[in-house]
Amino acid sequence: MEPEKRARAHIARLDLDKRQSAVLDGQAHTARALWNLLHEYFTFRQGRFASLKQCDEAIRAARHEIEWMKELPAQAAQAVLKTYRQAWANFFNPDHPAKRPTFKGRFRSRMAVDIPQARDLQIKRVNRRWGAVSLPKVGRVRFRWTKDLPGLTKDAPAGRITGARLVKDAFGWQIVFRTQTTAAVLAPAHPGPVVGIDRGITVALALSDGTTREHGPWLTGGERERLRRLEKKAARRRAPGQPASHRLIRTYAQIARLRATAKRRAVDWQHQTTTELAEVFSMVVVEDLHITNMVRSAKGTIEQPGRNVAQKAGLNRAITGEGWGRTVTLLGYKTADRGGQVIKVPAPGTSITCHRCGHRDATSRNGIRFACSNPVCAWTGHADTNAAINIRNAAGTVVSGRGDLGAARSVKRQPPRAA
Incomplete structure (x- = not known):
């Protein structure tokens, strides 16, 4: 029987100090600003939508010309572009309830930073209650270990971690691990x-x-x-x-x-x-x-x-x-x-x-x-x-x-x- 891949998410609370929290806040604001710049470039370019290649070139040029753009890791910037393009694909899909992508406001949008590659995380369990993960430009950070992650412990289901997303809510920053497990069809x-x-x-x-x-x-x-x-x-x-x-x-x-x-x-x-x-x-x-x-x-x-x-x-x-x-x-x-x-x-x-x-x-x-x-x-x-x-x-x-x-x-x- 061929195995089936199932995508799941696991949320864990991060234990950050003030410096690390400030760095993540800056990255999240940069990601929101990049989204808005992409939306302006994509929708107001001589009345025609910009292509994926043109958007990618615009991001690379902005990272060289605008100093504060470098606060956001390069992989996270590419993830913003991927998410933005997917938002348009969902909007044009008649089977999807998504609305037309718009500009993101400073106080009304959710602060988030994407880590698309799992190899950068270097996850390790510290003890029974805590684990450690490496975040780009932030360093080593502890998180609450409440569930075994696939591919890391003996009791965890077979599978692997494909990436993560950092999200901020009213209680602070948390990490959402994207996991992929295998099961019978x-x-x-x-x-x-x-x-x-x-x-x-x-x-x-x-x-x-x-x-x-x-x-x-x-x-x-x-x-x-x-x-x-x-x-x-x-x-x-x-x-x-x-x-x-x-x-x-x-x-x-x-x-x-x-x-x-x-x-x-x-x-x-x-x-x-x-x-x-x-x-x-x-x-x-x-x-x-x-x-x-x-x-x-x-x-x-x-x-x-x-x-x-x-x-x-x-x-x-x-x-x-x-x-x-x-x-x-x-x-x-x-x-x-x-x-x-x-x-x-x-x-x-x-x-x-x-x-x-x-x-x-x-x-x-x-x-x-x-x-x-x-x-x-x-x-x-x-x-x-x-x-x-x-x-x-x-x-x-x-x-x-x-x-x-x-x-x-x-x-x-x-x-x-x-x-």
């Missing part, structure tokens, strides 16, 4: 049962077997109160049309740390929950939700203003906080690794249809309670459980699948056919 069939999952807000995940997977608030009461006070403080210090003061920037950093804390807890819960589901069930059926459309603003226009704007904004925040798309993404590769699959089915009608008799009536659902309006049936129960059963029963009307080599592609994302 087809994993043994999963012996577990089939389950339908309804994603919600009141109940995070409702399963067709009658169980639920729920969580508490991502922030404690004290943390939520502190976040509220910091947001009010930032609103008072914000001056329209004026650059942000140092005090306002510090307040923004405190807000970002609290929000990053909430996200880390959410992602941790999602990882634990999806791992448990992937190990128990052989097939997971979910709705094919277009989340981007669901969280659109309801403000409308001046001529036609929206209604219930504040309520819709709160609903959008709740949906975004649950990370529905991330849950399905995690389930996708985890079930595939265990021989299972994730199936997407059409979403309309699953929450207002009785799973027992098939009667569809919007008045049957009242909050979390579902009472079938068909007098012959009159089934009552939890509304989310009823929706999950409908989702499981709709597995025959497949929209898309992952983990199954013969699963159909999404009919809503296919490019239009030529007339």
Whole structure:
């Protein structure tokens, strides 16, 4: 059986001193400036897009003429060009949701530096908790060793590290190792049962077997109160049309740390929950939700203003906080690794249809309670459980699948056919 190569990522926290952190900050700002220069050169060159060769020559010339461009390693500069070209390829791909590449702002873009070649990393394990890695123009840096990396330890899976990316968040710099492992083309069939999952807000995940997977608030009461006070403080210090003061920037950093804390807890819960589901069930059926459309603003226009704007904004925040798309993404590769699959089915009608008799009536659902309006049936129960059963029963009307080599592609994302 021929081996299959699987790409995975592993994130580890870097232990940097002030000098090393400042060097990485400078490299990240240079990478962002290079992106903006590339975008200007690529899109405004006499009305025609520049070729890859022309962009590469422009980068080499800029590194000789502009002194601060040398802060960014040459390989990282080439990675910026590769990422930029890939962004355009994704935009022109009718099956990809990517938007048109634009300029990157200083405070709204994520600071990142790419290390495309793994040979420059020289990874070594120092002790049980720490490892060491070499970063270009930074030096030897320690990182938290929380997982065995392929090709480095005996217990690690077979494979290798192909590169890394340095990313900065509210807690500092972290390294994302790009790994490539080998596995059988087809994993043994999963012996577990089939389950339908309804994603919600009141109940995070409702399963067709009658169980639920729920969580508490991502922030404690004290943390939520502190976040509220910091947001009010930032609103008072914000001056329209004026650059942000140092005090306002510090307040923004405190807000970002609290929000990053909430996200880390959410992602941790999602990882634990999806791992448990992937190990128990052989097939997971979910709705094919277009989340981007669901969280659109309801403000409308001046001529036609929206209604219930504040309520819709709160609903959008709740949906975004649950990370529905991330849950399905995690389930996708985890079930595939265990021989299972994730199936997407059409979403309309699953929450207002009785799973027992098939009667569809919007008045049957009242909050979390579902009472079938068909007098012959009159089934009552939890509304989310009823929706999950409908989702499981709709597995025959497949929209898309992952983990199954013969699963159909999404009919809503296919490019239009030529007339």
